[in-house]
Amino acid sequence: MDFNIVLLPGDGIGPEVVGQAVRVLTAAAQAEGANLNFNEQLIGGCSIDKFGTALTDETLAACQAADAVLLGAVGGPKWDDPQAKVRPEQGLLGLRKGMAVFANLRPVRVHPDLISASPLKPERLAGVDMIVVRELTGGLYFGQPKGREVVDGIERAVDTLVYNEEEIRRVVRMAFKLAEQRRKKVTSVDKANVLESSRLWRKVTAEVAAEFPEIELENMLVDTAAMRLVASPANLDVLVTENMFGDILTDEASVLTGSMGMLPSASLGADGAGLFEPIHGSAPDIAGKGIANPLGTILSTALLLRYSLKLPKAAARIEQAVDQAISDGLRTVDLGGKLTSQQMTDEVIARLGS
Ligand SMILES: NC(=O)c1ccc[n+]([C@@H]2O[C@H](COP(=O)([O-])OP(=O)(O)OC[C@H]3O[C@@H](n4cnc5c(N)ncnc54)[C@H](O)[C@@H]3O)[C@@H](O)[C@H]2O)c1
Ligand SMILES: CC(C)[C@H](C(=O)O)[C@@H](O)C(=O)O
Numbered sequence: 001m002d003f004n005i006v007l008l009p010g011d012g013i014g015p016e017v018v019g020q021a022v023r024v025l026t027a028a029a030q031a032e033g034a035n036l037n038f039n040e041q042l043i044g045g046c047s048i049d050k051f052g053t054a055l056t057d058e059t060l061a062a063c064q065a066a067d068a069v070l071l072g073a074v075g076g077p078k079w080d081d082p083q084a085k086v087r088p089e090q091g092l093l094g095l096r097k098g099m100a101v102f103a104n105l106r107p108v109r110v111h112p113d114l115i116s117a118s119p120l121k122p123e124r125l126a127g128v129d130m131i132v133v134r135e136l137t138g139g140l141y142f143g144q145p146k147g148r149e150v151v152d153g154i155e156r157a158v159d160t161l162v163y164n165e166e167e168i169r170r171v172v173r174m175a176f177k178l179a180e181q182r183r184k185k186v187t188s189v190d191k192a193n194v195l196e197s198s199r200l201w202r203k204v205t206a207e208v209a210a211e212f213p214e215i216e217l218e219n220m221l222v223d224t225a226a227m228r229l230v231a232s233p234a235n236l237d238v239l240v241t242e243n244m245f246g247d248i249l250t251d252e253a254s255v256l257t258g259s260m261g262m263l264p265s266a267s268l269g270a271d272g273a274g275l276f277e278p279i280h281g282s283a284p285d286i287a288g289k290g291i292a293n294p295l296g297t298i299l300s301t302a303l304l305l306r307y308s309l310k311l312p313k314a315a316a317r318i319e320q321a322v323d324q325a326i327s328d329g330l331r332t333v334d335l336g337g338k339l340t341s342q343q344m345t346d347e348v349i350a351r352l353g354s
C-alpha cells in the first residue's frame with residue numbers, strides 16, 4: 001500500500017509540530033504495512049515571502065491530487081499589517097475551499113490524568129468526550145459581498161453570512177452519521193433568535209433529523225452553548241454548527257483538555273481525501289523554542305490514517321500511544337512539564353507497539 005501525502009508545515013510552530021508528527025505517522029503506517037510518500041509545499045506567510053501569494057496554484061493542485069494533506073499552522077506578526085494585500089490565512093481558506101472539505105471534525109476528549117491541567121472544576125470534566133462538527137467552507141468567512149468602501153467620507157466594512165440549504169444539509173448529515181456511532185444525540189448550535197441564516201439552519205436540520213429517527217436532536221443557541229461547554233461539557237456529544245461559531249467554540253473547548261496544543265482536526269469533503277491539522281495557530285510566542293506541544297498534530301495524523309487512508313488500526317495505535325504517554329506522566333511545558341516537542345514525540349513513538 002502506497003499513499004501520497006502533502007505536508008504543509010506553514011509558519012511559526014507549524015514546521016516544529018509537523019516535523020514531529022510525521023515521525024509518528026510514518027512509524028504507525030509502517031507497522032501496518034503502508035508506505036507513505038511525502039511531498040512538502042509552502043503555505044501561508046512562508047509562501048507569501050517566496051511567491052507573493054499564500055497559496056500557489058501548484059500547491060493547491062498537489063493537495064487536490066494527494067491521498068491526504070497534513071498542515072501545521074499559518075500566520076504570525078510578520079504578516080499582520082492591516083494594510084497588507086495578502087494574508088497567510090487566505091492561503092488556508094483557499095485550501096479548504098479548493099479541497100472542498102466542508103466538514104471540520106474537532107474531537108474534544110479529556111484525558112483523566114489531565115483534568116488537573118484545566119482551570120475548570122474536576123467534577124465537570126470527568127467523562128468529557130465530544131466531537132464538534134464545524135461547517136468549513138461557507139458562512140461569514142466566504143460570503144459575498146465582502147470588503148471595504150468609503151461612503152460620504154466614512155469608511156465601512158462588510159462581511160456577509162450566507163448559507164444555502166445544501167451547504168447546511170451535507171454537514172448536518174455528517175454530524176448525524178457520526179452520532180449513529182456514538183451516544184445518538186446531536187446538538188445543533190445556531191443563533192436562530194436573531195439570524196435568518198440560523199433559521200434556515202434550524203429548518204434544514206429538522207429535515208435531516210427526520211432521516212435519523214433513532215437520533216435525538218437538540219437545538220441550542222450559541223451563547224447558551226458557550227456557557228454549557230464549561231458548565232456541563234460531559235452532557236455534550238456531537239455538536240454541529242456554522243463556520244465561525246465552530247471556530248470560537250473549539251478554542252473554548254480546548255481549555256477543557258488542558259491546552260490548545262491538544263486538539264486535532266479532520267476536514268473532510270464528499271470523498272476520502274482530507275486535510276488534517278491541529279486547531280491551534282502558529283503560536284508566535286513560543287515559535288523556534290522547540291517546546292510546542294506536538295500532540296494535537298500527532299492526533300491529527302491518527303485522524304488522517306482513519307478517515308483518508310482507511311487504516312483504523314494504525315490510527316488506534318497512535319491514539320493509544322498518546323493516551324499511554326499522558327498516563328505515564330509525560331508532559332510538555334504547556335501542560336506543566338519540561339519535555340521538548342521532540343522528547344514528547346520520542347515517548348509517543350516508544351509506545352506505538354509492534
Ligand atoms: N489553523 C491555523 O493555521 C491557525 C489557527 C489559529 C490561528 N492561526 C494564526 O496563528 C497566529 C497566532 O494566533 P494566536 O496567537 O491568536 O493563536 P495560537 O493558537 O497560535 O496561540 C494561542 C496560545 O496557545 C498557545 N499554543 C498554541 N498551540 C500550542 C502548542 N502546540 N503547544 C503549546 N502552546 C500552544 C500559544 O503559545 C498561545 O499562547 C495568527 O496569525 C493566527 O491567524 C492559524
Ligand atoms: C487561521 C484561521 C483562518 C483559522 C479559522 O478561523 O478557521 C483558525 O482559527 C482555525 O481554527 O483553523
Ligand SMILES: [Mg+2]
Pocket residue numbers: 247248251279
Ligand atoms: Mg481557530
